[in-house]
Structure formats: C-alpha cells, structure tokens
Amino acid sequence: MARKRNHLTTDILADALHRLGIGAAAVDREALRLRMDLPELNGFVEDETVAAALRDGGARRAFAETGVAALRSTIPALRSEPGRDDDRVWRLRVSIPLLDDGRLDLRLDVPPGETAAEILEEMALGNDPARRLDDLRAALAETAAEREGTLRRAVARLRELIRDDLHEIGADAPTYIAPLDRTLRARVFTPSPNLAHAIGDTLKTVRTRAKVVAREESGRRRLRDRVGFGGYIDKFVPARRLNRRIVFHMGPTNSGKTYAALEALARAQTGTYLAPLRLLALENYEALLERGLRAGMVTGEEILGEPDPSHTARTIETADLRHPVDVAVIDEIQMLSDPDRGWAWTNALFGIPANTVIVCGSDDALSHVRRAAEAAGESLDVVTFARKTPLVALDAPVPLESVQPGDAVVAFSRRAVHENRETLVAAGRSVATIYGALSPEVRRAEAQRFRDGEAEVLVTTDAIGMGLNLGPLKRVIFSAIMKWDGTATRALTNPEIRQIAGRAGRFGHQDEGHVTATDDASLGPIRDALAGAPTAPAADTRFYVRPDLIAIEAAALELGTASLAEVLAHFSRATFYDGSAFQPSEMEEALEAARAVDKARLPIREAFAFAVAPIDRRDAISKAVLDRWVQARAAGASVPALRASVDGELDGLERTVKLAAAYLWLGRRFPDTFDEVEATKLLRSRANAAIEAQLRKTASQRVAARRRPRAMA
Structure with a gap:
C-alpha cells in the first residue's frame, strides 16, 4: 500500500514539474519526494514548494562537487560522505594523544554539533565553503573539547596503564609502542553508550600482545626475519616511504563502491586500477580513455594505450610496486583470502606506492584490511556503501x-x-x-x-x-x-x-x-x-604470500642450489615462524611445475617464469606443449606460433585460446624465443570468433524444431 501511495505522490510531483516547465523524466521524482519528506499527497503540491526543493537540491549537489573538497582542505578534521538524497553526513575527527610526547592518537569520529551543523547547512544551500568559517572553527573546537571531557577519566586511566607497561618493558619500549600505534592508526571509534569500555577492551588485548612481542629475544627475531617473511612489509621500500592512507570502500555488489573509487582515481593526477580479471582491466581502461585521460593497460599478455600513461588499468598480478602514484584502486579485496591468488592482493595492499590506496570489497574483508593497516602502521578509513536496489x-x-x-x-x-x-x-x-x-x-x-x-x-x-x-x-x-x-x-x-x-x-x-x-x-x-x-x-587468518624473483635468487644462493623446486619447497616449509602474519600461497601446483622445468636446467629466474606460466596444468596436452617450449628455450631455439584448427569442438578451441594467451605471456618475458606474437594474436582472435560463432549457432538452433505450442511463461 505504501508503495502505491508513493507512486501517486511521484505522479503528482510530475504534474507540478510540468507546470514549472520541467520535463518529469529529467528529475528523479522519488528522490525529490524523499527530499521534501512527503510520505503521501492528497492530490496537489504547491509549485513554489517543488521549485524550492529543486533549488536546494541543485545547491547541495554543487556544494558536494566543489565546496566539500574546499572545506576539507581548510578544516581537515571534518569528514563527509553522501547521505540521503543530496544531503551530506558530517563527522568531526577528534584526536586525543595517549603519550606525553603526543604519540598514540586515540581517534574519534563524532557529530559536529548543533551549531556547526547549522553553519554547514548554510554553506551547502549557498554553495559557499567560506561562509561563517571562523564561527564553524569555534563550534568544532567546542565540540571536540566536550567530547574529550566526557572521556577524560578513561583516557587518564589508559595513560596510566601504558606508562606502567613502559616501565615494565624498559629498553624495549619502541617495540611495545609500535603495535599499539598501528592499532590506533587503523581504528576510528564512534560515539556509543559504552565507548570508554570499548576503547579499554580494544587496547587491553593489544597491550598484552605488544608486551609479548617486546620481550621476545631480538636476535632470534632478526634471524627469522632474514630467512623468512618477517621483514616482508619493509621490502616494499617505495610504499614505506609514503605516508599512505588506506580507504576501504565496503559494501555489497551494486552499491556503487567501485564507481566511487574510480571517480576518485579519475580526479587524481596519476593513478592505477588493479583488477582481478583481464576483462575488468580492459573495461576500466576503456572507461579511463572515455574520460579523456592519458590511459594505458597492462596485463600478463599485453600492453595497450599510451607509452607513458598518467593512469593505468592492470591485472593485479602486474601491479607496479616501484613507481609512486597519487591514487591506487584495488578491486575485490576479499580475494586476499584466496589460497591460490591471494598473494597478489597481499603484494598490492602492502606494496602499492600510492598516497591514497582505495580498496573495494565486501564487509567480509574488513578484518583483513584492518590488520594490514595495523601491520603497515598506516591509517585506515572505512566508507560504507549500501546496495542501491533491494x-x-x-x-x-x-x-x-x-x-x-x-x-x-x-x-x-x-x-x-x-x-x-x-x-x-x-x-x-x-x-x-x-x-x-x-x-x-x-x-x-x-x-x-x-x-x-x-x-x-x-x-x-x-x-x-x-x-x-x-x-x-x-x-x-x-x-x-x-x-x-x-x-x-x-x-x-x-x-x-x-x-x-x-x-x-x-x-x-x-x-x-x-x-x-x-x-x-x-x-x-x-x-x-x-x-x-x-x-x-x-581457522587461519594470515596473509598469503609468494616469493618473488629477488627472494628466490637469494634463497638459491644461500641454499647452494640451482633447483627451483628446492627453493620453493624451502619457502613453503621453512620461512614462516610462529606468530608471523604471513603464510605461503598454495604451492603444490607450482612445485610440480618446478620439478618438470628443473629438468631443462634453465637459469632459476627463467625456470620460475615457466613454472608460473598461465596454462591449464590439469590438461595433459597443454602440459606437453609447455614442456616443448621449455626445451626450446633451453636449446636456444625460437618457438613458432601455435598451429591449430579453428573448426573443431568447443573444448579444443578453448585450449587453443588458453595456449595462445600463455604464448603471449611468455613472449613478454622472452621475446627472442616467443617471437611470433602477431601470428599468435591472430590465431587467438580466430579461435575466439569460432567459439562465439558456435555458441551463437547452438544458442537457439533447436528452438524452431522443438518449440511447444504454448511458450514458457
């Protein structure tokens, strides 16, 4: 019944819009109804009331596009996100230091207060971020002081506990402070009836863990770090040089979280989008081009677009972890927990050198993202998105x-x-x-x-x-x-x-x-x-990692071996100590491939490339083709383009496309061996066309012969 009344209301609004000379199709009438707070109408609405609502909405949108950013640059402690319709939801970031030297900030996001809210409303309606700015600063300072006052006793108690811990730890104080600092930088508390207890409970667990870490014998820890992944985070030097800000766009499918991230990416001077699939990389590369940006695309198989792009779309395995950018978007962050491919998201999350790292995914990934921010000592902001349709x-x-x-x-x-x-x-x-x-x-x-x-x-x-x-x-x-x-x-x-x-x-x-x-x-x-x-x-919430070439070559030298299989086995069993935040990716398939590649006695960096080449290792024919390619590389011979019919069955055509993709992938790494790239691209294109033709042909070919007199509902 409510839905029927709402439809009647939007129809009445359409009449009013026509009287104002505005096409009803050009206005989101349901949003307008909500903005005017009209649950139902009895047949008429004043034209001036509708016109005023439209003016207010336009002013708010203009303020969201330009004024919000200007105000944030003036008062960085103000936080804003879209609310209902064209409204904004404002929060004030209050920071309370827990150490006498100003370290260990306790961060709160609180409503800005009644006076500040009134000034922000005036700014929005006038699209004027400078309006009553001094009054706004004073009102926000008063709100911050009031909030600190309500927590004065709780904060004093926390300071006393931390001082006691530091006295107990003694010389290992920096080791104790680091995890506390990481935890606080990754958490923002919000008002609640039991806020003081929530803060105390959060820090109690972290304080206990920090004392254990601080007491651990430092020499043994350094030794484990050298042979394993203890120093994994620090190896991403370009990322560690930046004071990165991590923003988690958290929400279900169809919530606009990725769209909002791409809007931020497009506004940046430089940026990169990291996709779980080549298809997504391609679609967003095209979207960047449509915006008039100097865009490029990089996947394991190909490079497209500008030679020196300002913005790139990449598959996540090809993330550039050396060259800094303003904004990086990491899509489908929940893939962190995938045993096979999660290592690529781990690398990107810890290693992408961007001032702002926007990760997009479902709420299932929140604990992983928060622990990553803590481990890297970086700030985390969570922006929640709701699904747009039920x-x-x-x-x-x-x-x-x-x-x-x-x-x-x-x-x-x-x-x-x-x-x-x-x-x-x-x-x-x-x-x-x-x-x-x-x-x-x-x-x-x-x-x-x-x-x-x-x-x-x-x-x-x-x-x-x-x-x-x-x-x-x-x-x-x-x-x-x-x-x-x-x-x-x-x-x-x-x-x-x-x-x-x-x-x-x-x-x-x-x-x-x-x-x-x-x-x-x-x-x-x-x-x-x-x-x-x-x-x-x-049961296991550690981050998946896979050794890179630098680690593999260093381990080979330390172990005195030229066998890739021995090195990978070493990483899978000997490099992760108790308490490590990391664990090896699923390596059984890579180990099996390494054992096969080792027979050709290639240099270990070349053997690694063939071991991780993207072929279907469950398919005996594909494995045999890869073995021939390995032998050709070892013999110094070139590998001709694939020869295959495009008139066969679907499974054979699918194999041809996958092998062509693997040839192109290897061609980027060994261009002197896999030197018939254009011919391979042509074969892949023909095989794809043949697959699509078969699917089209069989999509309805029996319809005419078998169609029943009464069609399906």
Whole structure:
C-alpha cells in the first residue's frame, strides 16, 4: 500500500514539474519526494514548494562537487560522505594523544554539533565553503573539547596503564609502542553508550600482545626475519616511504563502491586500477580513455594505450610496486583470502606506492584490511556503501522449465552449464553462455547478447560474480549450491552466494533483484546468506604470500642450489615462524611445475617464469606443449606460433585460446624465443570468433524444431 501511495505522490510531483516547465523524466521524482519528506499527497503540491526543493537540491549537489573538497582542505578534521538524497553526513575527527610526547592518537569520529551543523547547512544551500568559517572553527573546537571531557577519566586511566607497561618493558619500549600505534592508526571509534569500555577492551588485548612481542629475544627475531617473511612489509621500500592512507570502500555488489573509487582515481593526477580479471582491466581502461585521460593497460599478455600513461588499468598480478602514484584502486579485496591468488592482493595492499590506496570489497574483508593497516602502521578509513536496489530471496524454487527471459541460471562446472544450456534451448529459450574456460573476449560478447536481448536467458558459472555488465538481469537462479574448489566438493560460503546473487537487479535497470534456486533444498542456505548470516571465522587468518624473483635468487644462493623446486619447497616449509602474519600461497601446483622445468636446467629466474606460466596444468596436452617450449628455450631455439584448427569442438578451441594467451605471456618475458606474437594474436582472435560463432549457432538452433505450442511463461 505504501508503495502505491508513493507512486501517486511521484505522479503528482510530475504534474507540478510540468507546470514549472520541467520535463518529469529529467528529475528523479522519488528522490525529490524523499527530499521534501512527503510520505503521501492528497492530490496537489504547491509549485513554489517543488521549485524550492529543486533549488536546494541543485545547491547541495554543487556544494558536494566543489565546496566539500574546499572545506576539507581548510578544516581537515571534518569528514563527509553522501547521505540521503543530496544531503551530506558530517563527522568531526577528534584526536586525543595517549603519550606525553603526543604519540598514540586515540581517534574519534563524532557529530559536529548543533551549531556547526547549522553553519554547514548554510554553506551547502549557498554553495559557499567560506561562509561563517571562523564561527564553524569555534563550534568544532567546542565540540571536540566536550567530547574529550566526557572521556577524560578513561583516557587518564589508559595513560596510566601504558606508562606502567613502559616501565615494565624498559629498553624495549619502541617495540611495545609500535603495535599499539598501528592499532590506533587503523581504528576510528564512534560515539556509543559504552565507548570508554570499548576503547579499554580494544587496547587491553593489544597491550598484552605488544608486551609479548617486546620481550621476545631480538636476535632470534632478526634471524627469522632474514630467512623468512618477517621483514616482508619493509621490502616494499617505495610504499614505506609514503605516508599512505588506506580507504576501504565496503559494501555489497551494486552499491556503487567501485564507481566511487574510480571517480576518485579519475580526479587524481596519476593513478592505477588493479583488477582481478583481464576483462575488468580492459573495461576500466576503456572507461579511463572515455574520460579523456592519458590511459594505458597492462596485463600478463599485453600492453595497450599510451607509452607513458598518467593512469593505468592492470591485472593485479602486474601491479607496479616501484613507481609512486597519487591514487591506487584495488578491486575485490576479499580475494586476499584466496589460497591460490591471494598473494597478489597481499603484494598490492602492502606494496602499492600510492598516497591514497582505495580498496573495494565486501564487509567480509574488513578484518583483513584492518590488520594490514595495523601491520603497515598506516591509517585506515572505512566508507560504507549500501546496495542501491533491494535483493529479495523468493519463497519458491524456479525449475528450469519455468525460467523466464531476463533470468540467469548458475551452475558450478562447465559440464553442468552445458547441460542446463541444452535443456533450456530444447525448451524454446535462446541462451547466452558464460563460464571460466571462455576467454574474456567471448564472455564479454555473450554478456552483450544477453544485455541486447538477443539471448533471453543467461546460463553461467560463478564467472559472472566479477567484471561483467549484465544490465537487464532480474533473477539469479542457483541450479546448485555446491562447487568443486580444486580440492573437494563443498557448499558455497555465504559471501560467495551474496556475490553471485548480487548481480540481480542492477540499479538503473530493475527496481529490485530476485534470487532463488531450482529446488527447495537450496532455498534455505540462500535465504540465510542474503539475510547476512555470518560465515564461520577462518581457522587461519594470515596473509598469503609468494616469493618473488629477488627472494628466490637469494634463497638459491644461500641454499647452494640451482633447483627451483628446492627453493620453493624451502619457502613453503621453512620461512614462516610462529606468530608471523604471513603464510605461503598454495604451492603444490607450482612445485610440480618446478620439478618438470628443473629438468631443462634453465637459469632459476627463467625456470620460475615457466613454472608460473598461465596454462591449464590439469590438461595433459597443454602440459606437453609447455614442456616443448621449455626445451626450446633451453636449446636456444625460437618457438613458432601455435598451429591449430579453428573448426573443431568447443573444448579444443578453448585450449587453443588458453595456449595462445600463455604464448603471449611468455613472449613478454622472452621475446627472442616467443617471437611470433602477431601470428599468435591472430590465431587467438580466430579461435575466439569460432567459439562465439558456435555458441551463437547452438544458442537457439533447436528452438524452431522443438518449440511447444504454448511458450514458457
């Protein structure tokens, strides 16, 4: 009923806009209704009231675009983020030192106070960041003093406890202070009835840990640091030279968190965007170009764009950890916890040399990001984003025969995707198909067919979870909630369900997104996940790391070996001491590859490149091709471009595309050996075209023959 009243209200607002000579389509009437605080109308609204609301909204938007930044530069302690409609939510950052020399700042974000709020409102309505500036400073100083006064006893007690600890620790005081400082720099407290207790409880645990660290025998710690990853953070010298600020854009899919980060990136003089997928790197490279920026793209396989770009889009494994930039955006930060690829996010989070590092991801990653900021001794600000459209779990399952245009059916294996695809095509639906074995180019083309309506239904794996614009997608239907993770078949985690389900109901296309399954048994876990049920805490919360070439060559020299397999085995078992914040990435596949590459007796840096080359090591044919390439490199021979037919079956074409990508990846590292790059690019393009042609041809070829007299609903 409320929704019906709201529709009536927006229709009445449309009439008022027409009387004012303003096209109703040009105004977000629902936002205007909320700004005017009109729950319902009885048939009329004064034109001047609407005009005034429009003027206020315009002034607030203008102030958000220019005035907020000017005011922040004048009063850095003021914090601002978008509120409802065009309003701003203001906070005052209050810093209270806990040591006599001004160190160990306790940071609070508090409302600016009634007087300051009135002045900020006047500034917004007049788009004048200089209006009553001295009055604003005085009001904020009064608010800060009042807040410090309420915590005076708690702060005095904390200071006394810290002084006692320092007396007990003695000469190791700097070692004790460092973790306390990191914790405080990574945390901002907000007002609550039990704020003093919350601060005390937070620091009690950290103080205990800091004393243990300070007492640890320093010689043994230095020795472990030299042979392992104890000094991992410090090895990123360019990043450590900067006083980096980490900002976590935290929110679910379809919340605008990445869009806001890219807006900040585009405004910066220099910057980089780090993507989990080549497809995302390509899309954001194109977005940077469209903004008129001097942009470039770097992936493992290719370099595009300007020779000396001001802004780059990169796959995260190719992050430039040497050259400083103003802003870096790290997308899908929750990938930190991935055993195979998490090392790349760890490297970027600790090592990207940027004044501001904006990380984007779900709230599941908050503990990781906060611990990283603490470990690096850097400040952390968390900006929370809410989903722009509701995501609703349906009450009933939707079997395949009831799938409708605009639906996506999700499975978790290539075989299951094709089975679902065949069932839907036979039943009269035209389909687009996306799964991980398809190249980024084909996935993009299939997504485009779905967006354009050429394909009614999308049949996919969790490959849709990142990096695809799926426009009209309204319902996500899980045909399974179990997946093979490379080790075992397991249930999807709640974050995984939310990530995939969140692609439904894209803002600007749908009013809300719907999520369901093809069977009753799967509905419960989906409802729990969408309701925000937490995932059980991970047993091991350390950061994944992988040795780089410098570490590998140093270890080879220390161990007196030329065997890459021996060096990797050393890193996996001997370099992580108890209490380390780091752990080795999943190395079994790399170790197996290293043992094979060692037979060719290549220099260890070359062996490492071949061991991590991006091929499907589960595929015997691909492994045999890589072995031939290794032998050619060892013999000093060049490797000709791939020779393959583009008239075969899908699995063969997919293999051709992957091997072509691996050839190009190796060609960037060994251009004298892999010297037929253009021919390989041409083959990859032809194979991609053949895959897309097959998918198009079979997307609806049986529709005419099998279409039932009554179409599916």
